[in-house]
Amino acid sequence: MNTEQAFAIKGDICFCKTNNQWTTMENAYAVCEHGISQGVFAQLPEQYAHISVVDFTGKLIIPGLVDLHIHAPQYAFRGMGMDLELMDWLNQQTFPEEAKYADLAYADRAYTIFAENMKHSATSHACLFATQHRAATELLMDRMEQSGLVSFVGKVNMDREAPDNLRESSAETSAQETLQWLYEIAGKYQRTKPMLTPRFIPSCTPELLTKLQIIQQEYELPVQSHLSENPGEIAFVQELCPTSKFYGDAYDAYGLFGRQHPTEQTYPAIMAHCVYSTQEEIQLIKDNGVFIAHCPASNTNLSSGIAPIRRYLNEDMSVGLGSDVAGGHTESMLRAVCDAVQVSKLYWRLVDASAAPLTFCEAFYLATKGGGAFFGNVGSLEHGYDFSAVVLDDSSLQHPFALTIAQRVERAAYSALDNYGICAKFVSGTPLFDHVHSK
Numbered sequence: 001m002n003t004e005q006a007f008a009i010k011g012d013i014c015f016c017k018t019n020n021q022w023t024t025m026e027n028a029y030a031v032c033e034h035g036i037s038q039g040v041f042a043q044l045p046e047q048y049a050h051i052s053v054v055d056f057t058g059k060l061i062i063p064g065l066v067d068l069h070i071h072a073p074q075y076a077f078r079g080m081g082m083d084l085e086l087m088d089w090l091n092q093q094t095f096p097e098e099a100k101y102a103d104l105a106y107a108d109r110a111y112t113i114f115a116e117n118m119k120h121s122a123t124s125h126a127c128l129f130a131t132q133h134r135a136a137t138e139l140l141m142d143r144m145e146q147s148g149l150v151s152f153v154g155k156v157n158m159d160r161e162a163p164d165n166l167r168e169s170s171a172e173t174s175a176q177e178t179l180q181w182l183y184e185i186a187g188k189y190q191r192t193k194p195m196l197t198p199r200f201i202p203s204c205t206p207e208l209l210t211k212l213q214i215i216q217q218e219y220e221l222p223v224q225s226h227l228s229e230n231p232g233e234i235a236f237v238q239e240l241c242p243t244s245k246f247y248g249d250a251y252d253a254y255g256l257f258g259r260q261h262p263t264e265q266t267y268p269a270i271m272a273h274c275v276y277s278t279q280e281e282i283q284l285i286k287d288n289g290v291f292i293a294h295c296p297a298s299n300t301n302l303s304s305g306i307a308p309i310r311r312y313l314n315e316d317m318s319v320g321l322g323s324d325v326a327g328g329h330t331e332s333m334l335r336a337v338c339d340a341v342q343v344s345k346l347y348w349r350l351v352d353a354s355a356a357p358l359t360f361c362e363a364f365y366l367a368t369k370g371g372g373a374f375f376g377n378v379g380s381l382e383h384g385y386d387f388s389a390v391v392l393d394d395s396s397l398q399h400p401f402a403l404t405i406a407q408r409v410e411r412a413a414y415s416a417l418d419n420y421g422i423c424a425k426f427v428s429g430t431p432l433f434d435h436v437h438s439k
């Protein structure tokens with residue numbers, strides 16, 4: 001073994017193997033080799049006896065968190081203009097801001113801040129929407145690559161139902177720009193990959209969706225979009241696509257809704273929200289292996305509703321969490337974990353008494369292994385998983401009695417410790433920063 005390619009981090013380690021069980025080890029070693037986790041050990045095994053150990057004794061070590069849905073250009077107005085529902089919010093708040101990304105100097109300022117803050121967040125893997133603008137999207141990909149996170153980034157496609165300064169002039173232009181984007185970024189990055197991003201059905205003409213299907217198949221791209229988020233939006237989709245049986249069917253008609261047949265191995269799709277998915281839509285999401293990005297903060301801020309996540313979990317569907325900045329007001333995925341728990345409690349109390357609230361462990365699982373499955377073996381420190389980890393210093397939170405590691409992680413999340421308590425971060429084996437040892 002080449003020990004230079006291996007190292008360990010030592011601390012109080014916590015991750016989930018299954019969605020209802022913590023694995024915790026005090027003063028333990030998480031071993032990384034070639035960017036892959038070799039497992040967690042109470043003592044370093046003989047074959048690793050000589051590797052270097054980065055000592056975080058007393059601090060919490062958790063897997064890097066996975067954000068399945070975030071809009072990079074909206075970061076600039078996070079926490080502002082939260083008094084509107086989706087369609088008014090898009091028209092009054094979002095579209096005017098996104099139009100600014102035609103200006104590359106503005107995009108550079110905004111995306112530099114975004115990428116820097118993502119670097120220092122608890123997120124290791126993310127799926128990002130950019131805007132329709134090709135140059136700004138490439139700049140975002142440059143910044144994300146420099147940040148060290150692993151990400152999928154999408155140039156947004158939108159050729160209808162948006163102001164002139166944001167709508168692409170035709171389906172042909174939108175498709176051509178997408179092809180040009182794919183050409184220009186081909187082979188350029190190690191950690192940053194493209195993802196096809198039709199904004200949502202109201203923004204895309206049938207001609208555009210037809211062209212995107214061809215691009216998707218040729219480049220074998222995963223797809224991300226929005227689904228069944230808001231009642232007004234769903235009614236609008238029905239009006240625009242009268243022949244669609246349900247919202248998801250409007251994507252599926254163009255092969256943009258995960259695999260076409262249960263046996264086919266094609267590229268997956270992520271659909272954000274699924275608050276109002278009907279039985280038929282749920283069945284298709286399941287059959288096609290579509291990932292659901294549950295975005296509880298956004299669903300609350302935009303008065304969208306509460307997604308029935310307990311049901312999706314009972315049905316063994318693929319679910320992860322998304323911050324959905326700036327529908328969501330923060331990029332904090334620990335906050336998203338708490339929000340997922342909280343909205344599930346309201347759902348249980350107010351909507352369906354048979355839908356048990358999520359436990360903290362279940363929600364943490366969604367933010368790690370649940371969403372991580374989209375990226376492969378991601379979201380755990382088990383042997384064979386991508387080695388991504390965040391080190392949290394919770395020493396500022398004093399306590400009168402001894403806590404378990406799982407209690408400390410929960411307390412850290414509810415105390416927003418990721419806003420100030422992240423002291424080191426590793427993504428795919430690379431240290432992005434280490435405030436403890438760089439002092």
Ligand code: GUN
Nearest residue numbers: 071199200226298324327
């Ligand atoms: N649907 C279409 N675009 C958007 C967006 O930017 N944010 C959210 N939350 N929903 C959308």
Ligand code: FE
Nearest residue numbers: 071226272324
């Ligand atoms: Fe969104």
